[in-house]
Amino acid sequence: MSDSLKMVVVLTLIAIISGASLSFVDTATREKITENKTMALMEGMKTLLPEAEDFKKLDVEKKGGIEGIYKALKGEKVVGWGFMLSGPGFQDKITIVIATDPQIKTLLGLEVLEQKETPGLGAKMEHKEFKEQFKGKSLEEDIEYVKNEKPKDGENKIEALSAATISTKQLLKIINNNIKDIKEIEKIKQELGGK
Numbered sequence: 001m002s003d004s005l006k007m008v009v010v011l012t013l014i015a016i017i018s019g020a021s022l023s024f025v026d027t028a029t030r031e032k033i034t035e036n037k038t039m040a041l042m043e044g045m046k047t048l049l050p051e052a053e054d055f056k057k058l059d060v061e062k063k064g065g066i067e068g069i070y071k072a073l074k075g076e077k078v079v080g081w082g083f084m085l086s087g088p089g090f091q092d093k094i095t096i097v098i099a100t101d102p103q104i105k106t107l108l109g110l111e112v113l114e115q116k117e118t119p120g121l122g123a124k125m126e127h128k129e130f131k132e133q134f135k136g137k138s139l140e141e142d143i144e145y146v147k148n149e150k151p152k153d154g155e156n157k158i159e160a161l162s163a164a165t166i167s168t169k170q171l172l173k174i175i176n177n178n179i180k181d182i183k184e185i186e187k188i189k190q191e192l193g194g195k
Helices: 003-048 122-126 128-132 165-183 186-191
Strands: 054-057 066-074 077-088 093-100 107-114 144-146 157-159
Touching: 003 066, 003 077, 003 093, 003 107, 066 165, 077 107, 077 165, 093 165, 107 128, 122 128, 122 165, 144 165, 165 186
Parallel strands: 144 157
Antiparallel strands: 054 066, 066 077, 077 093, 093 107
16 A cells, blocks of 8 residues: 555544544534523523513524514513524624513613623623613614713613724614514514504
């Protein structure tokens, strides 16, 4: 057997063993990763909607960045909604969960589940002070942002992250665009009384 053929055989065996190892690790960890993401989602919704006793996932076709729609229940009463949303950020995908009132008119809060924005800049979207700005914002119109100043009382605006305007803009797109899509879903219209 020639040296080049031996080299091809050895490299092929290494590639097969490496591929099998990666496949095994992926299979072994996939379930745990999914479980951890689901737990983070449920914790986020429970933080945003503490009065809810249960979250019922609606079976709807995924559209845009809508990852999941959850009806927040206290007994049989709908006390709000939880939406898992995602979209592109400045660096990579951003995944959030937002909570709304039962009529999907007011944003009750936001939790960031996953982001890889610039540390010290866009990553500040996980800071409590930034997230607090979203409470009480209207979902009847787009939420906008202002730079380097506090929004005036009554405005449907938040203060952008300093030096991370693109991250702020992308986060608002995820919320604004997906809320519009959610309100057009037939099951949601029925839940809201056909409005």
